[in-house]
Amino acid sequence: MVTDIGTGRKLAAGSLARVGHFVLQVVVAFLMTPVMVRALGDRDFGVWTVVGALVGYYGLFDLGIHSAVCRYVAAGLAARDRAQVAGVVSTSFVLFSWAGGAVLLLTLGAAALCGGLASGPADAGILRWLVLLLGLRTALGFPFRVYAAFLSASLRYDLTAGAAILRLILVNVLLLEVLVRGHGLVAMGAVLLLGSLVESLIWVLACHWIHPGLPVGFRQYSRATRR
Numbered sequence: 001m002v003t004d005i006g007t008g009r010k011l012a013a014g015s016l017a018r019v020g021h022f023v024l025q026v027v028v029a030f031l032m033t034p035v036m037v038r039a040l041g042d043r044d045f046g047v048w049t050v051v052g053a054l055v056g057y058y059g060l061f062d063l064g065i066h067s068a069v070c071r072y073v074a075a076g077l078a079a080r081d082r083a084q085v086a087g088v089v090s091t092s093f094v095l096f097s098w099a100g101g102a103v104l105l106l107t108l109g110a111a112a113l114c115g116g117l118a119s120g121p122a123d124a125g126i127l128r129w130l131v132l133l134l135g136l137r138t139a140l141g142f143p144f145r146v147y148a149a150f151l152s153a154s155l156r157y158d159l160t161a162g163a164a165i166l167r168l169i170l171v172n173v174l175l176l177e178v179l180v181r182g183h184g185l186v187a188m189g190a191v192l193l194l195g196s197l198v199e200s201l202i203w204v205l206a207c208h209w210i211h212p213g214l215p216v217g218f219r220q221y222s223r224a225t226r227r
Contacts, residue, residue: 007155014157021161021168028172039179047127048185055134058106061099061142065092066149073153086215093146100142107135126185133189137196147203154210163202171195 037045069092076084111131114124151160174191207214 010155010158014155014161017158017161017165021164024165024168028168032172032175035176035179040184044185047130048188051127051130051134055107055131055138058103058135058138061103062145063099065095065099066145066152068092069146069149070153073150077154085211089146089150090215092149093143096142096145100139103135103142104139107132107139110135129186130189133186133193137189137193140193141196141200144200144203147200147207150207150211150214151203156206156210159206159210160203163199163206166202167195167199170198 036048040048069088072088073085076082076088111128114127114131148160151157171191171194174194175188178187178191
C-alpha cells in the first residue's frame with residue numbers, strides 16, 4: 001500500500017521542491033559557468049557544451065514511455081490494482097532497458113567515430129572518453145526512469161525534486177574539486193555519471209519506501225501491457 005500523506009500536501013510539497021530545484025539550477029549555472037570557462041578554457045568548455053548537448057538528444061529514445069507509465073500506474077494505484085501496477089512497472093522496465101541498450105550501442109559507435117574530429121591523438125582520446133561517459137550515463141539511467149515515473153504517478157514530486165537537488169549539489173561540489181585540482185573533461189564526465197547513479201539510487205529507495213515490495217524486473221513483462 002502506498003504511503004498516503006494527502007493529495008494536497010503532496011502537491012504543495014512537490015511544487016515547493018520543484019521551484020527550489022529550478023532556482024538552485026539558475027544560481028548554480030550563474031556561479032559555475034564562469035568558473036568552468038576560466039578553468040577549462042574556451043575550447044574545452046566548448047567541447048563540453050557541444051558533447052553534452054548532443055548526448056542530450058538520446059532522451060528521444062524515451063518515446064513517451066515515461067508519460068504512459070505515469071498514466072497507467074496512477075490508474076492502477078487509484079484502483080488499488082497491484083497486478084496492473086506490477087505489470088506496467090515491469091513491462092516499462094524492460095522497454096526502458098531496451099532503450100538503454102540502444103543508447104549504449106549508439107554511444108559506442110559515436111565514440112569510435114568522433115576521434116576523427118579531434119586535432120590530435122591526445123584530444124581524440126579525451127573526446128572518446130567524454131562521449132563514452134556521458135552516453136553511458138544516459139544508457140544506465142534509462143532503466144531507472146521507471147522509478148521516476150512511478151514517483152510522479154504517486155504525486156511524489158517532492159521526492160524526485162529532492163533527488164535532483166541532491167544530485168545538483170553533489171555534482172557541482174565534485175566538479176569544483178575536479179577543476180581546482182586541474183583535472184579536465186574526462187574527470188568531469190565521470191562526476192556526471194556518478195551523480196546520475198546516485199539520483200537513480202534515491203529513486204529506487206524512495207519507491208520501495210512508499211510502495212514496499214514494488215516488483216521491478218523481467219518476470220511480469222507483458223506483451224499486452226507493452227501494446
